[in-house]
Amino acid sequence: xxxxxxxxxxxxxxxxxxxxxxxxxxxxxxxxxxxxxxxxxxxxxxxxxxxxxxxxxxxxxxxxxxxxxxxxxxxxxxxxxxxxxxxxxxxxxxxxxxxxxxxxxxxxxxxxxxxxxxxxxxxxxxxxxxxxxxx
Numbered sequence: 001x002x003x004x005x006x007x008x009x010x011x012x013x014x015x016x017x018x019x020x021x022x023x024x025x026x027x028x029x030x031x032x033x034x035x036x037x038x039x040x041x042x043x044x045x046x047x048x049x050x051x052x053x054x055x056x057x058x059x060x061x062x063x064x065x066x067x068x069x070x071x072x073x074x075x076x077x078x079x080x081x082x083x084x085x086x087x088x089x090x091x092x093x094x095x096x097x098x099x100x101x102x103x104x105x106x107x108x109x110x111x112x113x114x115x116x117x118x119x120x121x122x123x124x125x126x127x128x129x130x131x132x133x134x135x
Contacts, residue, residue: 038113038114041111042111045082045086045109045111046111046123046125048078048081048082049078049082049087049107049109049125050125050126050127051077052074052077052078052081052107052127053074053105053106053107053125053126053127054105054127054128054129055073055074055077055127056070056071056072056073056074056077056090056092056105056127057070057092057102057103057104057105057127057128057129058070058127058129059073060073060092060103060105060129061102061103061129061130061131061132062132063132063133063134067092067093067094067103067104067105068092070092070103070105070127071090071091071092071105074090074092074105074107074127075090078090078107082109086109086110086111086112086120087107087108087109088108088109088110088122089106089107089108090105090106090107090108091105091106091108092104092105092106094131095128097128097129097130100130100131101130101131101133102128102129102130102131103128103129103131104126104127104128105126105127105128106124106125106126107124107125107126108122108123108124109122109123109124109125110122110123111123
C-alpha cells in the first residue's frame with residue numbers, strides 16, 4: 001500500500017478562495033439552468049395548447065357539430081393543465097383546407113419570461129381539421 005502524500009500547507013492568502021470560486025461559477029451556471037428550465041416550460045405550454053387546439057378542431061369537424069363545439073372542447077382540455085391566466089382567447093371558425101370545408105381553432109396565449117410570473121410574451125397556436133360531410 002502506498003502511503004498518502006501529505007498535502008503542502010496552504011498559504012494564508014488562499015483561505016476563502018473556494019467560496020469565491022463557488023460564487024463565480026454559480027453566477028454562470030444558475031442563470032443558464034434557469035434559462036433552460038424556462039425554454040422547457042414554454043415548449044410544454046405551447047405543445048399542450050397545440051394539441052388541445054388540434055383535438056378541438058377534430059372534435060368540431062365531426063358531422064352535425066359546429067365550430068363552437070371545438071372551442072368548448074379545447075377549453076375543457078386546457079382547463080387544469082395550463083394556468084387560466086396564461087390563456088388570452090380561444091376562437092373557432094370555419095375555414096377552407098385545400099379546397100375542402102374545414103374547422104380552425106386558434107388559441108392565443110402569453111408566456112411570462114420568469115417562470116409563471118411577470119409580463120408575458122404573446123404567441124398563438126392553431127388546430128385544423130377537414131369537416132365531415134354527409135355525402
